Amino acid sequence: MAVLAAIVVFVGVLCVLDLILTVGVIKRLREHTEILSRQNTMDSAGIAVGEQVGEFAVPTVEGDLVGRDSLTGETLVGFFSPGCKPCQERLPKFVEYARAMPGGRDRVLATAVGSAESTAEFVAALTPVARVVVETADGPVGAAFRIQALPSVLMVAPDGDGRPVVTDNRVDLNRPAVAV
Template sequence: MTLLTTAVILLAAVVAVHLLFTLGLVARIRELQQNGGARPHTHNSQLPKPGTVVRPFSVTDTDGATITEAVLDGPVQVGFFQVGCGPCRMLSDALVAAPPAARFVSIVQGDPQAPDATARLIAKVGALGRVAVIDVDDPVLTSFEAVAYPTLVYTHSGVITASGTRLADFAETTGAAAPVA
């Protein structure tokens, strides 16, 4: 009888711990739902920070023209995309479906092993504006402090005003899918 009593008490304790854990998860999920999930003002440490001045850079676009920080003389949106990146595909699809109002520059990390995929991504984002193709660790990434793909940066006169990985990040703060920086 004592073995059965011990087993029941142990089982009750395990069930109580699991119940407390479940209630904590439910409370956290409700909190996230009420707050709209992750919000832009709780800034992701991997994204360029608003207020950052874009450092000097130089890349060549697909037409052979040079793009430098001087291009950022007004509101300009810059998208960083990588060939083979699923979230990059989703962001570029969303941008093409609802083109931004401001000038747009796409920085594409090409894949020499997948030239067809690289060409398709260049053609897609080319509909948005200028496109530059870069290699891994290109200095332009450091200039914008972009360390992850995709990254969408809004600039005004060479200063980053907002950054995110989805258009929804910006819709929460601006009420528009693709705000002008």
């Protein structure tokens, strides 16, 4: 009988230890989930919603000058690079979304990051639906939007003072573009 009581006590202590360890693991998982969710909300665009777009003025592939001052209405802005697999996957959705943008291609700015030769295919796909800029990774448009990773898709609109600010730094290309 004493052996049975000792076994029951041992199993009880073992269950209590297991419970304590499980609670500790759950607490750590919650902490890690919070850390990961914070990292996922840090967008590839370093610019946050509500922040003003930096100054830039660059020629498009068609020779027109585009800059911060040309972002006068709600504008879709995208950054893509041909060496980036996620960029290649998101490009068709961006083109489809841009095609449906109210205001047409004047309300879409796309930046192809790379050399003119390497971005030719992207430029061909984007030109019918957007004003397209080709620049290097450290170019002025990327700097104005503080781009940290590619692809990046943002929505920009004028604030109360007419200055372009980011209204969405995580545009969902799976939903249709609609006028706001």
